Amino acid sequence: MHILIVTDQHVDSLGGVQVAIRMQRRALERLGHRVTVAAPALHRRGYDTAAQDRDAYIDLPSRPITRDREYGITWPGRRSDRALARALAERPPVDLVHVQGDFWGAMIGMRAARGLRVPIVHTMHNHVDEGTRAVTPLAPLAFAGLRAWRRLVLGSPRGYVDRSSRGAWRYLAELAAEAAAVTAPSQHFAEALRRHGVSSSVLVTPNGVDDEAIAAARERARSERRRPQLVWLGRMSHEKRVLEFIEAIAVSGIDADVTLHGAGLLLPRVEGRIAALGLTDRVTVAGPVPYAAALAALRDADALVQTSIGFETQGLTPFEAAALGTPTIFSDAEIADDVDVAQKWVVADGSVVALAHTLQQATGELSAADAGRLRVEDSAATRFLQSARTAEMVSVYEHVLVAG
Incomplete structure (x- = not known):
């Protein structure tokens, strides 16, 4: 054809x-x-x-x-x-x-x-x-x-x-x-x-998700860390709720390293809000990166944070994360149901406070456990x-x- x-x-x-x-x-x-x-x-x-x-x-x-x-x-x-x-x-x-x-x-x-x-x-x-x-x-x-x-x-x-x-x-x-x-x-x-x-x-x-790219990313060794690493990927626009995520990081007070990958119309506001809230020691804006680099970041992270609600028709990044063994903190329960893996955290509602609470829960569990134990099982990856x-x-x- x-x-x-x-x-x-x-x-x-x-x-x-x-x-x-x-x-x-x-x-x-x-x-x-x-x-x-x-x-x-x-x-x-x-x-x-x-x-x-x-x-x-x-x-x-x-x-x-x-x-x-x-x-x-x-x-x-x-x-x-x-x-x-x-x-x-x-x-x-x-x-x-x-x-x-x-x-x-x-x-x-x-x-x-x-x-x-x-x-x-x-x-x-x-x-x-x-x-x-x-x-x-x-x-x-x-x-x-x-x-x-x-x-x-x-x-x-x-x-x-x-x-x-x-x-x-x-x-x-x-x-x-x-x-x-x-x-x-x-x-x-x-x-x-x-x-x-x-x-x-x-x-x-x-x-x-691409078989070869996933296989290549899974070959990479995960970096050493002294505290949990969270990653966010996407277009920086209102429907993706990236500003709400920044607010939730500040409210939660989590002891974690957070990296934002992507760009968009809200990028200047995101950078300004990070500075205004005094989060520059914890939150890094990596900007747009090639696909292989995005997958590498997903593989290395302890968890992906998915923040949009009701907007995504699929939400590909949690699927990519799951294929790489990385669990997701879901703001959208419907996407969590579609991904359907055991290791996950789901935010109770669309408020900043609820997201902050789930960030605290997830990073607390990640800090307390051997990071290798809180991963998506390899047997679940092939279906993605x-x-x-x-x-x-x-x-x-x-x-x-x-x-x-």
Whole structure:
């Protein structure tokens, strides 16, 4: 098969979805399939596509939308259609379009599938409702704008739309109407999509973690430490609750080393709050790091701290941590249920005080025990690997192609 994946952000930009797509591509190629990934061109300073990836990527004309130039937008329309068609003309025929975006990527992918006359598999990674409400009080207007934009770009929905769907869910339902199969990366998000009328049939296809990268990270010896080491990874934005995490560290008074990996619009505020609370002796901002370095940090840590609530459609970092043997302090109980490992700590509610209490509990247990005893069992790790997950997605592709 030749699968065209279309997504909202370049897969070498920062984010769990981008990591998942890179893993999927490599795993599919190992099985003999061809994968082409189309996304907005990346404008990060100093970035250059690796030579071995150039034939697999189609960089669509784009413009940066964040100050750090990490993320960009490609306007769906005739210009992007032509750019994509020219690039695809130099490649073998596409059998299927896998849309792994919920905004411009979704619209570009659907326009491409129409032109190519091939079916669509749509994996919905983005909790549009929760994410939008987290960043603006004008969420209902934003949802209406998304629906108007979708109609302008794609016209009337080409399929059944459940009239009970509302707001962001209605927008996603109108996208789902065009797909031969709709999937979600976790059970809890699949249930939310069904409950809100996006699609009556949503397949659960969790993102996996790279087998080779995990194996390489597990070979690394863990560093010496005099107190517990906690790690946080992600985009520094409001929905990730990174500022609440900083407040909780201060309230808890934990005796632990904490490292934050990632970047985003809140990075200056995060650094300022750490200094203002006098936490510079305990909290370090490592900034964005390559994937291998992020995995190494996860492997070395005593625990990962996961802080978003209700926003993640899967939350890949706890899965990566579990595959590396590292337990997680979960703020989102639904993600904890999806990961489903014995060694974990779950915060009671969304307050800073509750997070601070769980940080105290976890670091106390980590300090009192031999660190090797508070690890995720190796037997649980294999189910998180991409090799296991890719077979599931290939089955979805084959079913759609046969049905089509």
